[in-house]
Amino acid sequence: MSEIKIEIISRNCIKPSTPTPPYLETFRLSLLDQLSPNIHGNSTFFYPYNSTNDPISEFSTRSKLLRKSLSETLTRFYPLAGRLQDASTIGCNDDGAFFIEARTDSPLSDILGSPDFNRIQHLLPTSDKETVEISNGSMLLVQFTLFGCGGTTVTISLTHKIADIAAFIALIQSWTAACRGVAEVAVPELDIGGSLFPQREILGMSASVHIAAEKFKARRFIFSEFKVGELRSRIISALGKEAEFKPSRVEVVLALIWRCAISSSRSKTGSFKPSALFQAVNLRPRMDPPVPDSALGNFVWPFAVMAEEEGDLELQELVKKMRKSMKEFLEKKVNKFKGDGFGAVMEALKERGELFKKNKDILVYKCSSWCKFALLEFDFGWGNNVWMTSVNNLVSNTIALMDTQDGGVEVLVTLDEQEMDIFEQHQELLQYALRNPSIII
Structure with a gap:
């Protein structure tokens, strides 16, 4: 199977559309967040091309819309625009999420016809070393990739430190609603974890079950x-x-x-x-x-x-x-x-x-x-x-x-x-x- 070749078009730091106020500059993680690993989970979503417009022009339009709505979404999910200060605290400094535009000449059918994780890995923002270095500890990274057929993928890379699958879906639902121009977008609840599971000093302990293998x-x-x-x-x-x-x-x-x-x-x-x-x-x-x-x-x-x-x-x-x-x-x-x-x-x-x-x-x-x-x-x-x-x-x-x-x-x-x-x-x-x-x- 031929290797998929990805060209990075641009990398953009996306900051919240409204700056986070100073009184919210420190976000304290819950006990369960403390125990969660600071590793990024990657989820890739596949979209066939469904427009009669020029694919490159349409990709540019959609990319702008994604970036604008992501900025609005980060205002509601402001800790995701910050940086982890230690195992229990996020500094909500609006350093931002990272948004990567990429393209490949391969058609989307090459992947959907025979899904291969080694090829799909090229669609991950965390697979690009330069992106990881430039993002400087970003908790949220997104890669929007254009395929030769006009189809696209959106890969969302979010740290497990602050989100389980339900929180991840809440983020995406809020973002997609903002992207579609929905008038009333659900606002996340940010303080429940800390009130139910107050953080504690638990040095050297981890709740995660890590199973390593050389290959x-x-x-x-x-x-x-x-x-x-x-x-x-x-x-x-x-x-x-x-x-x-x-x-x-x-x-x-x-x-x-x-x-x-x-x-x-x-x-x-x-x-x-x-x-x-x-x-x-x-x-x-x-x-x-x-x-x-x-x-x-x-x-x-x-x-x-x-x-x-x-x-x-x-x-x-x-x-x-x-x-x-x-x-x-x-x-x-x-x-x-x-x-x-x-x-x-x-x-x-x-x-x-x-x-x-x-x-x-x-x-x-x-x-x-x-x-x-x-x-x-x-x-x-x-x-x-x-x-x-x-x-x-x-x-x-x-x-x-x-x-x-x-x-x-x-x-x-x-x-x-x-x-x-x-x-x-x-x-x-x-x-x-x-x-x-x-x-x-």
Whole structure:
């Protein structure tokens, strides 16, 4: 497959349209923000060309509109225009976000016809060293790329330090509304995180589960709505009289992915190792009162599901374990977050440390489900995106799930290179999933 060649047209620092007042110059992060890694997550949105105008002229017009509306949006989300001062504070100095214009002669169909993460990585603002240096610690970077066919992509690179998936979507919804000229744009709530989870001195501790690998691969799989139903029926049948609940789409797909990942590791090493799957839970709807999606910050915490013996790897067993662990977390842990957030965090970190101390060779996987989040409805004024993807070039052993347009599930998986070579050929996986099909537009 030919390499995609990107030409940087311009780099612009985008400052809030209205300066941030001096009394807001310091933004204190919440406890959960303190524990979140200062790394950028990248999300790329794909837009086919839908105009009869000259593509280059149209690109210029749209770029100006994006920059103007981003400036307006940063006035509402003013911490994103600042710079991280330390692990607990943002200096809201209006240093700005960075907006990069780029172009390529390649048609958009080259990527949508056969999505390849190595090629998509060229669409990320964080992949350009000069941009990273010039941006000088920018918390938000955007790359707007024009393709030879007139199609475009918008890649948004936002630090995890201050935003979970709900906050990210709130930002994009506010930006797209401003870009379309909506009269009343929702205003984010910025103080909830700090009031619910006051920051504390927690030197040397991290809530993130970082799984490093020297070399790893990212792959994409699609489970159609029909295949998800087929897999669910198989698992319900295996549960038999124990089928007291109907497994969710996420549970059945994740059980199969996890099982095949463990199998791939065993094929590589020649031995079975206990495994922990950390699943991220959205705390927002579970707080009292619920935290709105418009609140900036992190309101997510992971819980662990354990597969300690080979007998645990039957799909129905993994589903039961996921459901039981989730239930225990919701019934026994979430209430503690509602009260003494610091105590709940310290207890969870202690339990995690004991888990790793007890199982030094444990296989760790980290899962985030973006299902039920509207990731295919971002209209800047020229129609919804036909696809969204997130390139992970930092951490291995990750699993991300999101909805497809037809009710199925799209899965992005990263694994050690050798394990991925085995994983993507796994017959049980391919019985239910398509390996990287084209994006139909």
